[in-house]
Structures are given as C-alpha cells and as structure tokens.
Amino acid sequence: MAIEGMDIIKAAAFLGAGLSMGLGAIGPGVGEGMVAAKACEAIGKNPDEAGLLTRTMLVGQAVTESTGIYALVIALLLLFVV
Amino acid sequence: MAFDVETWVNVAAFVGGGTAMGFGAIGAAIGEGYTAADANLAISRNPAISGEIFKSMLVGQAIAESASIFALVIAMILLFTEFSNSSYITVCVLLASGLSMGLGAIGSGIGSGYPAAAACKGMARQPEMSGRLTTNMLIGSAVCQTPSIFALVTSFILLFTNFSGRPISPTWAAILGAGLSSGLAAIGSGLGGGLVAGASCEGISRQPLTVTPVTNVMLLGQAVTQTTAIYGLLVSFILMFKVFPETGSMAPPMALLGAGLCMGLGAIGPGVGEGCTAQNAVRWIARNEKATGDLTRIMLVGQAVAESTGIYALVISLILIFVV
Numbered sequence: 001m002a003i004e005g006m007d008i009i010k011a012a013a014f015l016g017a018g019l020s021m022g023l024g025a026i027g028p029g030v031g032e033g034m035v036a037a038k039a040c041e042a043i044g045k046n047p048d049e050a051g052l053l054t055r056t057m058l059v060g061q062a063v064t065e066s067t068g069i070y071a072l073v074i075a076l077l078l079l080f081v082v
Numbered sequence: 083m084a085f086d087v088e089t090w091v092n093v094a095a096f097v098g099g100g101t102a103m104g105f106g107a108i109g110a111a112i113g114e115g116y117t118a119a120d121a122n123l124a125i126s127r128n129p130a131i132s133g134e135i136f137k138s139m140l141v142g143q144a145i146a147e148s149a150s151i152f153a154l155v156i157a158m159i160l161l162f163t164e165f166s167n168s169s170y171i172t173v174c175v176l177l178a179s180g181l182s183m184g185l186g187a188i189g190s191g192i193g194s195g196y197p198a199a200a201a202c203k204g205m206a207r208q209p210e211m212s213g214r215l216t217t218n219m220l221i222g223s224a225v226c227q228t229p230s231i232f233a234l235v236t237s238f239i240l241l242f243t244n245f246s247g248r249p250i251s252p253t254w255a256a257i258l259g260a261g262l263s264s265g266l267a268a269i270g271s272g273l274g275g276g277l278v279a280g281a282s283c284e285g286i287s288r289q290p291l292t293v294t295p296v297t298n299v300m301l302l303g304q305a306v307t308q309t310t311a312i313y314g315l316l317v318s319f320i321l322m323f324k325v326f327p328e329t330g331s332m333a334p335p336m337a338l339l340g341a342g343l344c345m346g347l348g349a350i351g352p353g354v355g356e357g358c359t360a361q362n363a364v365r366w367i368a369r370n371e372k373a374t375g376d377l378t379r380i381m382l383v384g385q386a387v388a389e390s391t392g393i394y395a396l397v398i399s400l401i402l403i404f405v406v
Contacts, residue, residue: 005085005086005088005089006089008085008089008093009089009092009093009096011093012092012093012094012096012097013096015096015097015100016096016097016098016099016100016101017096017100018100019097019100019101019104020099020100020101020103020104020157021104022104023101023104023105023107023108024103024104024106024107024108025107026107026108026111027107027108027109027110027111027112027115027191028107028111028115029111030111030112030115031111031112031113031114031115031116031118032111032115033115034112034115034116034118034119035115035118035119035122037119038118038119038120038122038123039119039122041123041126042122042123042125042126042127043126045123045126045127046126046127046129049125049126049129052125052129052132053122053125053126056118056121056122056125056132056136056139057118057122059118059136059140060114060115060117060118060119060121060122060139060143061115061118063114063118063140063143063147064111064114064115064118064143065111066147066150067106067107067108067110067111067114067147067150067191068107068111070103070106070107070150070153070154071103071104071106071107074099074100074103074154074157074158074161075100077161078096078099078100078161082096082161082162
C-alpha cells in the first residue's frame with residue numbers, strides 16, 4: 001500500500017471528527033433524556049403549570065445541548081476546514 | 083508506511099483534538115441535564131419562586147459547562163496551532179494533551195450537576211434559604227471543578243514545554259502516561275466532590291440551622307476526595323519533568339506508560355467511594371446535628387480505608403517510575 005502523506009492526514013482528520021461527534025453525542029443524549037423524564041414527572045404532579053414546566057424543560061435541554069454543539073463544531077472544522 | 087514526521091504531527095493533532103472535545107462533551111452534558119431535570123421538578127413543586135430556581139439552574143449549569151469549555155480550548159489549540167518543533171515526541175504530546183483534558187472534563191462535569199440540582203430542589207422546599215443555597219452550590223461546584231483544572235494544567239504544560247532535548251524513547255511513553263494519569267484521575271474526584279456538595283445543599287434546605295457544620299464537613303469531605311486527583315497530578319508532573327535516560331528496549335517505556343495508567347485508573351474508585359462516604363456523612367449531620375463529631379470521625383476513618391487502594395496505585399506508579 002503506497003499511501004501519501006496528505007492522505008493519512010485527511011484520514012486522521014476524519015477519524016478525529018468521528019471521535020469528536022461520536023463521543024460528544026453521548027452526554028447530551030443522556031442529559032436531555034433526564035430533563036425530559038423529570039419534566040414528565042413534574043407535569044404529572046402539577047398539570048396546571050404545564051406551560052412553565054415545558055418552557056423550563058426546553059431551556060434546560062438547550063443548555064445541555066451546548067457541549068454537543070461544541071463537538072459538532074470541532075467535527076465540522078476537522079471535516080471541511082483543516 | 084514511512085511518512086515524514088510532520089504528517090504524523092498533523093495526524094496526532096487532529097485525533098487528539100477530536101478526542102479532547104469528544105470526551106469533554108460527555109460529563110458536562112450529563113451534569114447539566116441532571117440539574118435541569120431536578121430544577122423542573124422543583125418548579126412544579128413550588129411555582130411561586132420559579133424565577134429563583136431558574137436562575138440557580140442556569141448558574142449551576144454554567145459552572146458545569148466550564149470543564150467542557152477547557153476541553154474546547156484545548157481542541158481548538160490542537161487543531162489550529164502550527165507546531166514548530168516536529169518530532170515523534172510532539173506526536174505523543176498532542177495525543178496526550180487531548181486525552182488529558184478530554185478525560186479530565188468528564189468527572190467534574192457530572193459532579194457539578196449534583197450541587198446545582200440539590201440547590202434548585204432545596205429552594206422549592208425552603209425559599210428563604212435561597213441565598214445560602216446558592217453560596218454552597220457555588221463553593222461546592224468550584225471545589226468539584228479542581229480536578230479538571232489539574233487536567234487543564236497538565237495539558238498546557240504538555241503543549242508548551244520544550245521536550246526537544248529528551249531522548250525519544252522512553253520519553254514518548256512518559257508523555258502519554260502523564261496525560262492519562264491526570265485525565266483519568268480527575269474522573270473519580272470530580273464525581274465524588276459533586277456528590278458531597280449536593281448532599282450539603284440538600285441538608286441545608288432540610289434543616290437551615292445546621293449550615294455551619296454541614297458546610298465545614300462538606301469542605302473537609304471534598305478535600306479528602308480530591309487527594310486522589312492530586313496523586314494523579316503528582317505522577318503526571320514526575321513523568322513530564324524527570325529526564326529519563328535513553329533506552330533501546332521496550333521495557334522502560336512500558337513501565338512509564340503503565341505508571342500513568344496505574345495512577346490514573348487507580349484514582350477513579352477511591353474518588354467516587356470517598357465522595358459517597360462524605361455525601362452520607364453530610365446528609366446525616368443535617369438530620370442529626372448532635373452526632374456531628376461521631377459522623378465526622380467515622381467519615382474520615384471510612385475515607386482513609388477507601389483511600390488505601392489509591393495509595394497502592396500511587397506506590398506501584400512510583401516503583402514503576404523510579405525502581406524498575
């Protein structure tokens with residue numbers, strides 16, 4: 001196999017992108033799931049406040065998503081920019 | 083496959099950057115999710131102070147986020163810096179730096195979620211204690227973040243030290259070992275410290291009069307829990323700054339890599355276990371203030387026993403570095 005130098009750099013960039021997004025998706029998945037689960041419980045205990053609780057759930061999930069977005073940014077940089 | 087060194091440096095930079103951000107995103111997201119979940123439950127219990135709870139949730143989540151921001155910084159540095167002194171050591175430096183910060187962010191991220199969640203729940207239960215709950219949440223989370231700061235320090239030292247005078251073998255293994263030691267050791271201590279801080283916020287909300295003993299024992303318990311992360315940092319420093327003689331065989335490099343893995347992995351268990359101990363000690367001091375002395379004593383004895391395997395790991399690490 002005669003592999004070029006540039007080739008393996010691209011290969012490493014793709015591997016890095018895969019690692020970044022793959023591992024980076026674990027945390028937000030677990031975290032946002034927990035938020036939604038407790039939101040269901042909260043609304044079950046107090047249905048009158050469903051609007052406020054849903055809004056809080058979405059804000060909480062958005063903040064939790066942020067590290068996943070960082071991982072996505074790094075992955076996109078590795079795929080297209082470097 | 084014979085590539086020139088620059089190629090391998092770029093390979094290591096990208097794989098290291100991806101690893102740093104990949105691992106670094108896990109912990110903070112789980113911690114923040116846990117916080118938001120309990121905050122929502124707290125709001126449903128006491129909608130009148132939803133504003134306070136919401137603010138606390140955001141502040142707590144911001145602290146949990148900080149470890150991931152460190153990981154993002156390291157990933158950006160790895161991706162975009164031109165590394166001038168290219169050698170096989172630089173390859174290992176970049177991988178080790180990424181691993182150190184990536185792994186180091188996991189524990190602190192998850193751990194910081196606990197005090198924030200407990201503070202939000204506590205506010206629903208006892209709105210008058212909001213100020214004190216926020217204070218304890220901030221103190222507890224800050225102590226909980228220290229292992230990830232150790233990992234960040236290790237990453238930066240790896241990136242910016244001039245290793246050019248060292249022989250390639252076994253320094254390559256020393257560098258990888260240094261990254262793994264700090265990174266892995268931060269997982270247990272970060273998580274454990276968070277458990278304790280969470281219990282202190284819960285305890286204060288249940289029994290506001292016990293603020294002083296709860297906070298004191300929280301700080302004491304967290305301090306003992308952080309010791310294994312300090313061992314990890316110590317081993318990292320030794321591996322980074324000791325100049326090892328040149329060697330041709332495989333045994334010395336593997337000894338150094340083994341030393342890093344040994345201290346790193348060995349610090350996880352005691353960190354979590356001591357955190358659980360201190361968590362329950364703080365919880366029960368809040369319920370039974372008269373027993374503070376007994377509880378503190380048994381907490382310290384229990385933590386010392388839990389520390390034992392961490393000490394074994396430190397001893398074996400040091401033997402691997404200095405004797406073998």
